[in-house]
Amino acid sequence: MVKKVVADFKVEYLQVMDEEGKIDRKLMPDLPDKQIKEMYELMVLMRTFDDKAFSLQRQGRIGTYIQFKGQEASQLGTAYALKDMDWIFPMYRSGGALIARKHPMHMILQYYGGDERGLKSPENVNNFPISIPVGTQTPHAVGCAWASKLKNEKTVSLVYTGDGGTSKGDFHEGLNFAGVFKVPCIIVCENNQYAISVSRKQQTASETIAQKAISYGINGTQVDGNDIFAVYKAAKEAVDNARNGKGATLIECITYRLADHSTSDDAKRYRNDKEVESWTKKDPIIRLEKYMRSKKLLDDKYKEEVAKKAKEQVEKEVMIYENTKDPDAEDMFRYTYAEMTGNLKEQLNQLNELI
Numbered sequence: 001m002v003k004k005v006v007a008d009f010k011v012e013y014l015q016v017m018d019e020e021g022k023i024d025r026k027l028m029p030d031l032p033d034k035q036i037k038e039m040y041e042l043m044v045l046m047r048t049f050d051d052k053a054f055s056l057q058r059q060g061r062i063g064t065y066i067q068f069k070g071q072e073a074s075q076l077g078t079a080y081a082l083k084d085m086d087w088i089f090p091m092y093r094s095g096g097a098l099i100a101r102k103h104p105m106h107m108i109l110q111y112y113g114g115d116e117r118g119l120k121s122p123e124n125v126n127n128f129p130i131s132i133p134v135g136t137q138t139p140h141a142v143g144c145a146w147a148s149k150l151k152n153e154k155t156v157s158l159v160y161t162g163d164g165g166t167s168k169g170d171f172h173e174g175l176n177f178a179g180v181f182k183v184p185c186i187i188v189c190e191n192n193q194y195a196i197s198v199s200r201k202q203q204t205a206s207e208t209i210a211q212k213a214i215s216y217g218i219n220g221t222q223v224d225g226n227d228i229f230a231v232y233k234a235a236k237e238a239v240d241n242a243r244n245g246k247g248a249t250l251i252e253c254i255t256y257r258l259a260d261h262s263t264s265d266d267a268k269r270y271r272n273d274k275e276v277e278s279w280t281k282k283d284p285i286i287r288l289e290k291y292m293r294s295k296k297l298l299d300d301k302y303k304e305e306v307a308k309k310a311k312e313q314v315e316k317e318v319m320i321y322e323n324t325k326d327p328d329a330e331d332m333f334r335y336t337y338a339e340m341t342g343n344l345k346e347q348l349n350q351l352n353e354l355i
Ligand SMILES: Cc1ncc(C[n+]2csc(CCOP(=O)(O)OP(=O)(O)O)c2C)c(N)n1
Pocket: 093, 132, 133, 134, 135, 161, 162, 163, 164, 165, 166, 192, 194, 195, 196, 257, 261
């Protein structure tokens, strides 16, 4: 006898707005014009910040930097569906999501300038520090969601991972736990087609990443990650479900990293120009601009104003970053243990002799 394990094995793919900025009215989420403009302004701010941070790295004014160019819709659309008191668990490429979550830009620069204090969450919002190790953030987010559930707090946790991160054991452990304990967690996989030079096809034999949710008994959906409306709609539904006790969701955002993997990578060595060009045409910001122009929500003057304001804001944040006093070198000894150990004391003395 053959047992039918999965009745309807289907993965939904959601697109609301096509590359020309045309929307499917039936699918359009409820977003007043004011919010659409706010989303646009935030996406421009993110892009402006990202470009500036790259330039600062090249000038030696910050250390290694990880660009998120091209992934603004995936990051904003998901973060936008949350309340401030919800939790996010960002990864190294989540700078855009952090900006959307009110993390001061000068602090993001501070972190990439080598100062850990930049990851301290602002008081009024729950942003976990970013994860540099690939994949480890998923079990953290699921555990936090479980804690919220046990404490009956009605907050949800949202975690960002890459397509490469889905090959890590942590991802599967997290999803398994999320299913068993029915936790209020949203796992966002930004499938940007590459894990450094490893392509999505080399990463998994699954047709989609979203379908992995099925085996863990959680919801799974795939969206056009360059379509801000589709991402927001899927995220809002997932957040509402989580808050109402309907468990976790895995959202796979199909997107593309338009820049190199990091400032120490050269993507030209493993991606061809034609491919990059085809994704450049799907740029999430240009797509939203097309829609807004057709709805008379954007004209050249407004576009220029938004760009100018974003530039000024970013420049101001760079100034704050560059005027931030370095941490005290002694801090690394002071905060390692509650009581300083003998060999740390010795090292601290050596440091003091040097300075
Ligand atoms: C545990 C661990 N192993 C290896 C690395 C080195 N590493 C850094 S980024 C990366 C690729 C991750 O790709 P993906 O999850 O798709 O995210 P993306 O960088 O594309 O956003 C790897 C292997 C790491 N940071 N952590």
